[in-house]
Amino acid sequence: xxxxxxxxxxxxxxxxxxxxxxxxxxxxxxxxxxxxxxxxxxxx
Amino acid sequence: xxxxxxxxxxxxxxxxxxxxxxxxxxxxxxxxxxxxxxxxxxxxxxxxxxxxxxxxxxxxxxxxxxxxxxxxxxxxxxxxxxxxxxxxxxxxxxxxxxxxxxxxxxxxxxxxxxxxxxxxxxxxxxxxxxxxxxxxxxxxxxxxxxxxxxxxxxxxxxxxxxxxxxxxxxxxxxxxxxxxxxxxxxxxxxxxxxxxxxxxxxxxxxxxxxxxxxxxxxxxxxxxxxxxxxxxxxxxxxxxxxxxxxxxxxxxxxxxxxxxxxxxxxxxxxxxxxxxxxxxxxxxxxxxxxxxxxxxxxxxxxxxxxxxxxxxxxxxxxxxxxxxxxxxxxxxxxxxxxxxxxxxxxxxxxxxxxxxxxxxxxxxxxxxxxxxxxxxxxxxxxxxxxxxxxxxxxxxxxxxxxxxxxxxxxxxxxxxxxxxxxxxxxxxxxxxxxxxxxxxxxxxxxxxxxxxxxxxxxxxxxxxxxxxxxxxxxxxxxxxxxxxxxxxxxxxxxxxxxxxxxxxxxxxxxxxxxxxxxxxxxxxxxxxxxxxxxxxxxxxxxxxxxxxxxxxx
Numbered sequence: 001x002x003x004x005x006x007x008x009x010x011x012x013x014x015x016x017x018x019x020x021x022x023x024x025x026x027x028x029x030x031x032x033x034x035x036x037x038x039x040x041x042x043x044x
Numbered sequence: 045x046x047x048x049x050x051x052x053x054x055x056x057x058x059x060x061x062x063x064x065x066x067x068x069x070x071x072x073x074x075x076x077x078x079x080x081x082x083x084x085x086x087x088x089x090x091x092x093x094x095x096x097x098x099x100x101x102x103x104x105x106x107x108x109x110x111x112x113x114x115x116x117x118x119x120x121x122x123x124x125x126x127x128x129x130x131x132x133x134x135x136x137x138x139x140x141x142x143x144x145x146x147x148x149x150x151x152x153x154x155x156x157x158x159x160x161x162x163x164x165x166x167x168x169x170x171x172x173x174x175x176x177x178x179x180x181x182x183x184x185x186x187x188x189x190x191x192x193x194x195x196x197x198x199x200x201x202x203x204x205x206x207x208x209x210x211x212x213x214x215x216x217x218x219x220x221x222x223x224x225x226x227x228x229x230x231x232x233x234x235x236x237x238x239x240x241x242x243x244x245x246x247x248x249x250x251x252x253x254x255x256x257x258x259x260x261x262x263x264x265x266x267x268x269x270x271x272x273x274x275x276x277x278x279x280x281x282x283x284x285x286x287x288x289x290x291x292x293x294x295x296x297x298x299x300x301x302x303x304x305x306x307x308x309x310x311x312x313x314x315x316x317x318x319x320x321x322x323x324x325x326x327x328x329x330x331x332x333x334x335x336x337x338x339x340x341x342x343x344x345x346x347x348x349x350x351x352x353x354x355x356x357x358x359x360x361x362x363x364x365x366x367x368x369x370x371x372x373x374x375x376x377x378x379x380x381x382x383x384x385x386x387x388x389x390x391x392x393x394x395x396x397x398x399x400x401x402x403x404x405x406x407x408x409x410x411x412x413x414x415x416x417x418x419x420x421x422x423x424x425x426x427x428x429x430x431x432x433x434x435x436x437x438x439x440x441x442x443x444x445x446x447x448x449x450x451x452x453x454x455x456x457x458x459x460x461x462x463x464x465x466x467x468x469x470x471x472x473x474x475x476x477x478x479x480x481x482x483x484x485x486x487x488x489x490x491x492x493x494x495x496x497x498x499x500x501x502x503x504x505x506x507x508x509x510x511x512x513x514x515x516x517x518x519x520x521x522x523x524x525x526x527x528x529x530x531x532x533x534x535x536x537x538x539x540x541x542x543x544x545x546x547x548x549x550x551x552x553x554x555x556x557x558x559x560x561x562x563x564x565x566x567x568x569x570x571x572x573x574x575x576x577x578x579x580x581x582x583x584x585x586x587x588x589x590x591x592x593x594x595x596x597x
Contacts, residue, residue: 005266
């Protein structure tokens, strides 16, 4: 199987891992950054 | 070192640099005006938003080493180094912010800690842990800082052909950093980081797009690399790689010397080490609340993916370019010029932009990115070194002298330490060996992780942190790292050739796989194991400081 000219699953996996991590960070940021007040100064 | 080219428009570069320095100093002045006490000099809490935190974290995390040092390594070792990009994102950002960052911010705020050493010392109610962390910072960090500074200045001087002005560039850059860090404190550092991150982002994006445009697209570029490797018929002679290399689009064969070098030294050594960087830990503590840390994840992840991903993708593709233009692969071509892997990316930029519209502007933008990548890291390191001396060491010393254990604040002393150590860093630049950037980065990150990662994690997640376990873990982690680095690892033993003096051989088992195993792979498990064993043996050891504070977590 070739994806964008790459065939090594480890190399493809590295790129996929990078993209999934960014997707996770963006989603987490949007979901948790909006309404999260966990651990704010009030709790400290 | 000979100049690489005379193709850089020095007038344009001079103007862009002058504008950049003026803006940098203005941000330093902004920091100075907003720094009213020592706490603001140390942390600047409530003065920075998620955008500034994210960009500052990213720019501090990624020095010139990430772009040109490791970018050059990908040109030699191939795309398997994208796993380092993944670890930078996953461990260095997602895990760092979510597992370590939030609790660090909360614990730091609860204990009134302003630095990493302060946090560990207060969490364990231990002056010795605080002192050890300070010593580690004051001894190791100036070497790492000097490696980053020297790497940046070397590249800049060679690329621009200004090698005769090496001393002026070195002193000039050091002065600019010293001025804005000394006067503006952490606020100036973080705002400047954000500016520098923006320049790096644009610079790397342009380079990536131009590269894909040259190769005729992503797929065509990758297929050209596969063809290049097919033509070599497995011959690795003159490529700068070890047995086990399987081409730039493939990972090396498992367990081979090439695999050990790529995986243990480049990928794991640097990836894991990012978690315990004192200069990065302070970024969490400067956040107002968890919400800001959550928000900064988005910007930080996109920034790191673009900058590191672009460098590591362009690196292997330089082989296609140099083979097309000169009939030689990247390592062969640069070796023929008498230059090392650190110059593969700069040489590629100079050549690929020479024939395109606004090429001069892009080359100057890349050079400016290089300056930004260097000084964003150096400024954060100098700030960390300064406060380690002027705040942590001073507090430990005064507490001992007066018999009253508390934090002693002196903004002047912080500034004095920054100036003294900046001078020391410049001196180091003149006495350090060449081509040291990647190794010095790996050693600094490795030793801090081996020594401090288990203790740092334990204090964040334990209701009652065990001081004995932390001290033992720190001791075993440090000792095992140093022993392996000096006696077993072929790459690190060259720093201090004690093994050669004692045995006549540079390492104890030369030629074996162990000689290519990074010290962190041995020392971190030992450090963790030590902590676990002592925690199991001593179920509970009272921690007076946390009991006094009613600290639950």
